[in-house]
Amino acid sequence: MLPARTAFLDDLTAEAAELAGPGHWQTGQLGSAHFTVRALEGYRAVIPPDDPAVPRYLSALKRAGSGPFRIRVTGLTLTPGSVMASAEPVDEAADAFMDRFAEELGPDGWFERPHGRRDIWYSNLLHFTGDIPEPAKLIEWVADRRRLDPVEVVVPAAELVRFRLMGGERPHMRPVRL
16 A cells, blocks of 8 residues: 545545545545555454464565655546546556565465456545435536546555544544554
8 A cells, every 4th residue: 555645635535525425435535545556355354463464465565665656646537336536657666666566475466466467546535335315416526527637646655554444524444554
């Protein structure tokens, strides 16, 4: 995961959440926004302190190098499960890291291997958790933002994280560093 500490993603997340209705996870808010490099496994409710996979993942991350990376957010897109900020690397560093990390993971890269190499960079702003009362409004809002004036984000380093659901006024999945 590449953390993205940017207020403009938080603003877009709040706007999308207003249009989508209550209860959806506002994962693009400050302290939660991130660019996904790859998923390493499915969700586990508990990761024990002596879990054997975590040191291997961290070792692969260290060997791959971890930043900094420059990524440019270029617009929004809509998927069946989320509103996403589309992005592209400013130079070769982020893509080269993605490839090195996949290589360094070796057999531990099994989870995404069947899907091939990721060819997009994105940050999930809003994860849908149920119905959207007026979907046409959200669809139009995203369509109007399909292309945005590019905003460059400097990500200092990649991190290995898991996610915790946080409730409250703006529910979201918060990354927790392993």
